[in-house]
Amino acid sequence: MKRAPPLVPVLLQPAARRARSPLPRPSRAPPPPISQIGTDSVQRLHTGFGEFDRILGGGIVPGSVILIAGEPGIGKSTLLLETAGHIAREPERKVLYISGEESQAQVRMRAQRVNAVEDRLMLASTTDLATVLALIEQERPSLAIVDSAQTIVSQDVDGISGGSTQVREVASALIDTAKSINVPVLLVGHVTKDGSIAGPRTLEHLVDVVCQFEGEPQTALRLLRAVKNRFGPTDEVGCFDMSGEGIEEVTDPAGLFLSAGETDVDGTCVTFTLDGHRSLAVEIQALVTNSVLPTPRRAVNGVDSNRLAMLVAVLYRHGGIALLNNDLYVSTIAGGKAREPSCDLAIVAALASASLSRAVPRTTCAIGEISLTGQVRPVPRLEYRLREAARLGFTVAVVPPMKKAPDIQGLTVVQTASLSEALRALGLSPRS
Known part of the structure; x- marks a missing residue:
């Protein structure tokens, strides 16, 4: 008498092989137009x-x-x-x-x-x-x-x-x-x-x-x-x-990348970056010291080191602030990222503030890209960033030239075309 084959538990059946079974013969019915396919049931x-x-x-x-x-x-x-x-x-x-x-x-x-x-x-x-x-x-x-x-x-x-x-x-x-x-x-x-x-x-x-x-x-x-x-x-x-x-x-991650306190501090400046459809406030801090090394030290966190080297050269050539022989330390708060070109103006402002020992007011932000010629260039979706700045209580924003400045209640928009103008607007001109 033949023995019955042993039962295989359902959970151990080779489901992967069943998924590879031959496909059924295609239907003779024509495919429906896409306009007749509904998505209400999803x-x-x-x-x-x-x-x-x-x-x-x-x-x-x-x-x-x-x-x-x-x-x-x-x-x-x-x-x-x-x-x-x-x-x-x-x-x-x-x-x-x-x-x-x-x-x-x-x-x-x-x-x-x-x-x-x-x-x-x-x-x-x-x-x-x-x-x-x-x-x-x-x-x-x-x-x-x-x-x-x-x-x-x-x-x-x-x-x-x-x-x-x-x-x-x-x-x-x-x-x-x-x-x-x-x-x-x-x-x-x-x-x-x-x-x-x-x-x-x-x-x-x-x-x-x-x-x-x-x-x-x-x-x-x-x-x-x-x-x-x-x-x-x-x-x-x-x-x-x-x-x-x-x-x-x-x-609402607005306050994650800003330091606590209401006192103005040297070497800090706030900018606004875009991450998808969300605008984030990022505080940039800079420390400038005299170097005792043959090659001055450059230490960054959350900022692109190559971008920093370019901005230091532009700040010397077009801003009149020499930092080439100083040790520079630039960082963001709480792991924020300031690698967007729109952060250039805030990085330069933080460096100038630390070098001149003049604080940028905490209610002032800087947004803009800086070119090698010292121009302050436009950045995408600037109005969206400015509205977020106004929502967080900022009263002054130093920005690139705009075709039409937005009317945002409580926010004064200062348009600057060059790095020297931006430094004057921020109170960081070396001649003042």
Whole structure:
């Protein structure tokens, strides 16, 4: 008598192979016009973070695959675990969190720390692709989170975990499953030493959305950028604050990059940069000392060193302030970035203020690019920056020439065409 074949558990069936089954024969019905295809039934899933939703274009689109990449320890898993907790709190929402890096007990400990322990948040710990796909197909959650793409391994292809072949296979299988059963997937991705996403370049082409989670290890500020988005803008940035209790969104980051206090201080000047559609106030600080070295020292933080060298030469040639033989230290506050050309005027103002021991009033800001000829050149979306300056209480703004100066209540706009004019407007002329 023949024995019956042994039963194979559902969770261990080779779901990846089922996804590669031959495609059905195409239908004879003609494709409908695009004008007759409706989108009213598409309801985005809100993450519980307003900043995250704004980056994604209003929320998570059903059936989409979103790649979240960032350096180790930056907070990717914490952000997604808190997102899972927010969604699992909603009625009739179920979230599946699959970790290939941590055990279930480890994820449970982190979820307890960030207050993400919910009955409808299910945890699984596996590195097998077939098991991952089977879990998603079986549970049909409102959201599936896979942490991470480099730790999941397919038994159908050769290659080590995290290799190009494995990452491509994992991403393709997850995309097929997400589209076929209309379940959105948040996929964590590692980065290499140079900051690019690990794995083949096709990984970024396959997924629908690519977000970069950035931040300095020395600060609690985290920035989330969408570098690719099929369902929304790619020039948005979200601000988050990392703490021991998890991640909190920062809806108004205006004061993050400004120092506290109301007293005017030598060697400081405030400018406004653009990060996506958001204007951020950045305070630049400079320290000028006499050098005892054959080659004067130049130390920068948040400022491009090559740009600083050019501005020092322009300040000497067209501003009459010689700093070529001094040690210069230029930095921003709280990890802010002042590498936009519009920050040139504020950098020069901070250097001149430190050199002359004259303070720029705290209610004055400087915005403008400086050319090698000493001209103050226009910058994009200047009016948008000026309105943000007025909202934060600035009363004077030194800017490049404008075709039509905006009428902003409480803000005096001083237009200057050259570096010497800008220094006079800021009270930093060496001859005064």
